[in-house]
Structure formats: C-alpha cells, structure tokens
Amino acid sequence: MATTKKELSFEAALKRLEELVEKMESGETDLDSMVKSFEEGRELVKLCTERLSSVERKVEELVKDSSGKVSSKPFSEEF
Numbered sequence: 855m856a857t858t859k860k861e862l863s864f865e866a867a868l869k870r871l872e873e874l875v876e877k878m879e880s881g882e883t884d885l886d887s888m889v890k891s892f893e894e895g896r897e898l899v900k901l902c903t904e905r906l907s908s909v910e911r912k913v914e915e916l917v918k919d920s921s922g923k924v925s926s927k928p929f930s931e932e933f
Contacts, residue, residue, distance in 0.1 A: 862898075864905045871898040 862870070874895045878888055 862901065864902060867898045867901050867905075871895055871902070874898070 874891045877883060878891050878895075883891065
C-alpha cells in the first residue's frame with residue numbers, strides 16, 4: 855500500500871478492510887497471509903474507530919452546549 859494507514863480516509867480504510875475480509879473468507883490464502891491480513895485488519899479497525907469517535911465528538915459539540923441547550927458553534931479540525 856503506497857500511503858500510510860494514518861493518511862487513509864475513513865472510506866478508503868473501510869474499503870480495504872472489506873477487501874481483507876473477503877480475501878480471508880474465501881479460504882484461498884495460506885496461514886501466513888491470513889495472519890498478515892488479520893493484523894492489517896486490526897489496524898484498519900482501530901483507525902476507523904478513532905475517526906468515528908472524532909466525528910461523534912464533533913457532532914455532539916455542534917448539537918449541545920454546556921447547559922445541554924441545542925446550538926451550533928464552529929469546531930476545530932482534528933484530523
């Protein structure tokens with residue numbers, strides 16, 4: 855893969871994860887390849903989870919203020 859994992863967009867990471875799952879479910883890979891795919895998949899799951907958590911925090915910041923009142927305010931980019 856040409857880009858590092860941290861440079862992948864959420865969508866690209868999810869697509870790669872789907873490819874790995876399909877490859878592993880096919881049963882046509884040897885054990886070493888399966889382990890490598892599993893390890894890569896774990897890293898991709900971690901990346902996707904981190905990105906989703908970040909977006910969730912931003913949405914909450916946009917929707918609620920400290921008193922629980924619904925409002926909107928600008929948020930900083932954390933990616």
